[in-house]
Amino acid sequence: MTTHSNHPFHLVDYSPWPLTGALGAMFMVTGLVKWFHQYNMNLLMIGTAVTILTMIQWWRDVTREGTFQGIHTYVVTMGLRWGMILFITSEVFFFISFFWGFFHSSLSPAVELGATWPPVGISPFNPLQIPLLNTLILLTSGITVTWAHHGLMENNYNQALQGLFFTVLLGIYFTALQAFEYFESPFTIADSVYGSTFFMATGFHGLHVIIGTTFLLVCLLRHWLNHFSSIHHFGFEAAAWYWHFVDVVWLFLYISIYWWGS
Numbered sequence: 001m002t003t004h005s006n007h008p009f010h011l012v013d014y015s016p017w018p019l020t021g022a023l024g025a026m027f028m029v030t031g032l033v034k035w036f037h038q039y040n041m042n043l044l045m046i047g048t049a050v051t052i053l054t055m056i057q058w059w060r061d062v063t064r065e066g067t068f069q070g071i072h073t074y075v076v077t078m079g080l081r082w083g084m085i086l087f088i089t090s091e092v093f094f095f096i097s098f099f100w101g102f103f104h105s106s107l108s109p110a111v112e113l114g115a116t117w118p119p120v121g122i123s124p125f126n127p128l129q130i131p132l133l134n135t136l137i138l139l140t141s142g143i144t145v146t147w148a149h150h151g152l153m154e155n156n157y158n159q160a161l162q163g164l165f166f167t168v169l170l171g172i173y174f175t176a177l178q179a180f181e182y183f184e185s186p187f188t189i190a191d192s193v194y195g196s197t198f199f200m201a202t203g204f205h206g207l208h209v210i211i212g213t214t215f216l217l218v219c220l221l222r223h224w225l226n227h228f229s230s231i232h233h234f235g236f237e238a239a240a241w242y243w244h245f246v247d248v249v250w251l252f253l254y255i256s257i258y259w260w261g262s
Contacts (some may be wrong), residue, residue, distance in 0.1 A: 008075040010065070017058040024050035033108050036119040059218060066235070067227045077234050084238045088245050091208075093142065094247050095158075098201040099256065105193045106261055113192060123186045124262035130181045134174055135250065138209075141170035141248045145216070145240050152223070155230050164220040167243070171213030178206050201257060205249055213248050215239040 006010070027047025035041050066072035072080070106117045115118030125131060148163025150156075181200075189199040219236045222228060226235055 002239070008073040010071045010073070010076045015058075015061065015122060017054050017061070020050060021054040021058070024048075024054055039160060061155055063222065063227065066232075067222075072232075080234055080238070088241060091245065095201070095204070095252075097199065098204065099252065101193075102197040102201060102257060104196060104262070113194075117194075119192045119194050122191060124194075125181065126256060127254070127258040127262055130177055134177055135173045135175070135254050137170050138247050138250050141167045141174070142244060144170065145243050149236070150241055152228055152233055152236060153230050156163075157223075160223055160228075161220070164216060164223060168213055168216050168220055169244075171209055171216065175206065175213065176207055178202070178209075198257060201253060205246070205253055208246050208249070212239070212243045222238075 024047050027043055027050060029047075031041070031047045032045030034043050103112075109115055109117045111120065118124050144163045144166040146163075148160045148167060151159030151161075151163055187195050187198075189195045217238050219228075219239045220237065
């Protein structure tokens with residue numbers, strides 16, 4: 001362990017979490033294959049539990065480093081900022097691949113689809129029902145997370161707490177409505193390329209909403225424990241950037257897949 005240094009960089013201590021995280025991810029993927037082929041979820045559950053426990057303890061260590069040990073200097077924080085920017089950039093390209101697949105199939109539908117989009121036999125969702133409500137929910141959550149950020153910048157503890165609380169609540173509401181939409185869906189992921197592109201794009205976005213909600217929930221807990229100040233709150237900023245990215249992706253999904261694609 002480094003007790004003293006003459007530079008502003010953070011040389012991390014030895015940690016078991018990269019190893020346990022890798023093992024958890026391997027167990028999850030192997031468990032998924034086992035579930036698909038043998039209808040047995042035991043290994044998947046073990047992998048999920050190992051991954052979640054790793055996340056909790058790794059976040060705890062990073063929180064300790066940044067909040068109590070003072071290791072997150074300006075230089076380290078700039079590195080974290082660039083890391084988050086590049087991560088979100090990679091996520092943008094991840095979603096571009098889904099949009100590419102969708103427009104490739106929808107702009108020139110094959111004869112097997114009836115040369116029409118949506119394909120023959122597919123009843124798409126009404127974009128003015130649950131999808132529109134979910135759009136309003138996410139746009140509102142973008143406002144509440146910005147409200148929380150302004151509260152934090154102005155050292156207004158209660159305003160930041162309320163803004164974060166409502167953002168998390170809206171994220172959970174969005175996920176519940178999407179789950180209901182999937183449950184009521186008249187088509188499945190196996191129904192031609194329409195079902196595949198629809199559920200892959202909206203499903204991965206839904207996963208990102210769950211991740212973002214968890215991210216903001218951790219920030220809500222940390223703010224409640226007074227971990228943030230007006231000049232030291234990059235953990236919250238990263239969560240807010242990620243949430244705005246999720247909002248923007250949803251707008252593209254709503255306009256192209258739900259509205260134009262229906």
